[in-house]
Amino acid sequence: MSMASGGEGPASSQHKHTNRLAKERSPYLLQHAHNPVDWYPWGQEAFQKAKTEDKPIFLSVGYSTCHWCHVMERESFEDEEIGKILSDNFVCIKLDREERPDVDKVYMTFVQATSGGGGWPMSVWLTPDLRPFIGGTYFPPRDHGGRPGFKTVLTRIIEQWQNNRPALESSGERILDALKKGTAITANPGESPPLAPDVANRCFQQLAHSYEEEYGGFRDAPKFPSPVNLMFLMSYWSVNRSTSEGVEALQMAMHTLRMMALGGIHDHVAQGFHRYSTDSSWHVPHFEKMLYDQAQLAVAYITAFQVSGEQFYAEVAKDVLRYVSRDLSDKSGGFYSAEDADSVPVSGGLGKREGAFCVWTTSEVRELLPDVVEGATGAATQADIFIHHYGVKEQGNVAPEQDPHGELQGQNVLIVRYSVELTAARFGITVEKANQLLASARAKMAEVRNTRPRPHLDSKMLASWNGLMLSAYARVGAVLGDEALLERAVQAANFLREHLWDAEHQIILRSCYRGDQMEVQQISPPIPGFLDDYAFIVCGLLDLYEATLQTEWLQWAEELQLRQDVLFWDDQGGGFFCSNPSDGTVLLQLKEDQDGAEPSANSVSASNLLRMSQYTGRQDWLQKSQQLLAAFSDRLTRVPIALPEMVRALMAQHYTLKQVVICGHKDAPDTASLLSAVNSIFLPYKVLMLTDGNPESFLCQRLPVLSSMVQLGGVATAYVCQDFTCSLPVTDPQELRRLLLDGTMDMQTQ
Known part of the structure; x- marks a missing residue:
């Protein structure tokens, strides 16, 4: 044939x-x-x-x-x-x-x-x-x-x-x-979700029990990034700030994020994160890079920046998106799925080796960075400074137990061994000079790496993972006020609507491909989307609305949520099936009950339904969210560590979402100042909306109460509400920030 x-x-x-x-x-x-x-x-x-x-x-x-x-x-x-x-x-x-x-x-x-x-x-x-x-x-x-x-x-x-x-x-x-x-997951009629504080406390205790204190993370080895755990810990802290448990939760999250960013799991030359670490110190990774990891980690790092104000975390979030924009982006606006771990070594030879694209010998570093640094102790070269800072060794810095197949012998995986301050002091140069030299070295090494045989690129574009990446660009762009990132988010949403939304049949398609190879006769028809495709895109669109306040994204989110309900909702037991029950070739109708490398689509849907109910006034979506959480009651009560993202949704139900309503003109400077104040704070249990008082607008049509909210003295005005019972309106960004921070403290008493 x-x-x-x-x-x-x-x-x-x-x-x-x-x-x-x-x-x-x-x-x-x-x-x-x-x-x-x-x-x-x-x-x-x-x-x-x-x-x-x-x-x-x-x-x-x-x-x-x-x-x-x-x-x-x-x-x-x-x-x-x-x-x-x-x-x-x-x-x-x-x-x-x-x-x-x-x-x-x-x-x-x-x-x-x-x-x-x-x-x-x-x-x-x-x-x-x-x-x-x-x-x-x-x-x-x-x-x-x-x-x-x-x-x-x-x-x-x-x-x-x-x-x-x-x-x-x-x-x-x-x-x-x-x-x-x-595998049946179902709620009895009238069953309520479990008590959020109890479940959240148990989830924290289970994570604390598995936490590895020296390098962070939640097991010894192998170690996975587990962004769902980190987002839960920061959310748990946000409502338990004055308790020792809350402080500990935050420390666990921040230390893990810092150690991962310094580790070899983070690609210091070409940005982005590898799949997982084979050791407990985040040093030697499995070199594969997955889109879903980049998306969730960008959100985790920008959240850490909101929490701490430390620029370090914002830089890592931007670093991840630089990698995705450069290496995982299609000109259509979509995002590719992954880069392989294996590639052909520079030295040639038979077959591919894991990590060959990423690792370095000491001689390569010295040959590439030979210049003596003016004023440095002992006439040190740029290579000396780089080798010291990133733990490069003559014999390679990968121990035999980290390399069971012997593919990395004599090679170095870059890992930050010293702070820039210590490196600068070691060589008698300023911190500014050290930063400049290290950045220059990384740029030169990136150029050399680009001449090496590249790993295989999986150019498949999945709806679900593109939804996760849409969230990342929208959230990082909103927090940093970065218009370029927000434009990239809009481009991604347009890609999803143009290439993965079958408007005629009102379904999301699972995937499309670079160039789409339409000239090739295809055996298989396009694959209809699954629950995670709908859930992750709806979440991405809600995040994009909050980042841009363009209601077209809210409208499409509403449309997709309605379709998701029709296709996947279990009328008998609550919650969503992973796939359409009408497909007879799928023998088990499953409901994903684990937040793993990706969050469970039911966990994300529990939050989506709650958020959508706030934007539309639809009580049936609030009830669906409660039914979903009730269906997973047993799992949430016994092993909440399996569903940290769903625990976050349960907490959102308990603490009730705050509505932050800005009355103003979308592009006006005074509106932007208020929005900047909102985006500077980590508020896991809120929805943000903009109204200009037009009763014919999308939001006012669904939430008539918004029509009664007005600007004070003709300037942009913020209302902070719960169940649309609102605090006194404010026009000053700092006053709004204080009001929002006071509100997060109030949650601890609920």
Whole structure:
């Protein structure tokens, strides 16, 4: 079978094998388009073949920047013998988990329940009617150290399917039935959410118990950024400022954010954050960079700036967005998904290595930064100062236990070892001079890095992750009063509306692709969006409205929330299903009950519904938010550490959102001064709105009370209200700031 693949000309002239994945758009699926495996994408053609030929399905799930997915492809899926075994005995389906998180969640739930672990690549064997009966993750190609290899596993499954099929099917059926019961999340009629202060206190205690004091973070190793934990801790502090627990919560968040920014998980040369740290000191990362991490960390750092006033945190937030604007941005306004951890080393050689794009030898640093610094102690060079500051060592600064595969021997991962003040003192130069030299060095190193073979870029643009990034640009731009960032946020919202909103069918689409490869015939139709696509975009639009006060974004948020309710709301038990219940190919209707690398869409929706009720006056959205929280009561009460973002929504319900209403003209300087005062403070439980008194406006139509709010003496005026019972109006920004800060102190008594 020979097919043309996107932009490469006839596949047969370049590749020995080409399969159906060559007509797909997912970068991950295209990576497997030339395997000697008869791959199918997830869809009816594959399902029908399995039924017609009565063959089991082999489902392989991964994503394009997954290190062990690359390893399993090299070892097994590019192996001619294994490829023939797979193609002859199974219907082989390759799935991008980022395109189809609904399918991934179902089978990952099965794998975790049957093997006690999970991860990617995920390997699952299914009956022709899609019911799983065996599952696992990565398999080595051949038997090794008592562990069966992939070929052995395939042979055993073929034998079992031929000789013991009823037992396989029966076992899978029993497990699936148990999962359906075990994953049900529902509220009883009239059930109320749990008490917010109790849940929040328990969440804090659980985080404090797992907190690692020396370097921050919430386990020893590996260590993940976990922005959901950090945002909860800062929100917890905001209503417990005068308590020892509140102070401790803030210290935990700020110390973690500082140590991450100084660590090797932060890319000091090219900005942005890597996926996680393999050690407890944030030094040696897994070098993959994910869009969702950048989005959430930018928000966490700008929040830390609001809380502390320390410019350090604002600089890190801007640093993250510089990386995204440069390396993860499409000219259409969308954002790409990820950069890979692996790349070809500068020295060449066979294959890619993790981190090759990012690491340095001492000789490279010395060769690049040879100039002697005038006035420095001991005729030090710029390299000497850089090497001291970033912990560079002749033998490399990566310990063997941090590099189990030996890919980083002799290399250095940059990590800030000393403050700029200490570095300046060590070499007898001013702090200003040290900052200048370090910045110059980083710029030179960035130029050199750009000549190296780049890691693979996953240019897939996901609606959900673009929604998270929209929030980041809007919130950082609003806090800093940075028009360029706000313009980029508007560009992102326009991208979502133009490329991922099917206005005819009133649905969000899950993804689109760079150039969109529309010249390539596609096997698979566009994928309708899932719950997280709607929830994260609605949140992004609400943040964009508060940043720009352009009501078109509020209007679209309202439209999307209505569609989300129709498509995903569980009328029986409350809360939202992750995917549309009408899709018969998805065997489990799940409600995500964990705020992990990304927040649960139900957690975000609980806040969205509450915020939307304030902007529209719709009591049904307030009730839906309460029903949702009630459905997750058991999880919130027992292990709130699993849902810190939902605990924040529960706290917002309890403390009641403040309405900060500015009466004024949107572009007037006096309005801008009041808005700047609002944005300078971390107010996790508020909505911000602008009214010019026009009764025909979007907000006044929904909230007629706004029409009665007027400017005092013809100047912009602020009202701080709760349930639209308002304090006396103020026109002075400092007075507004005091009023808002006093209000946060009042929360502690509620």
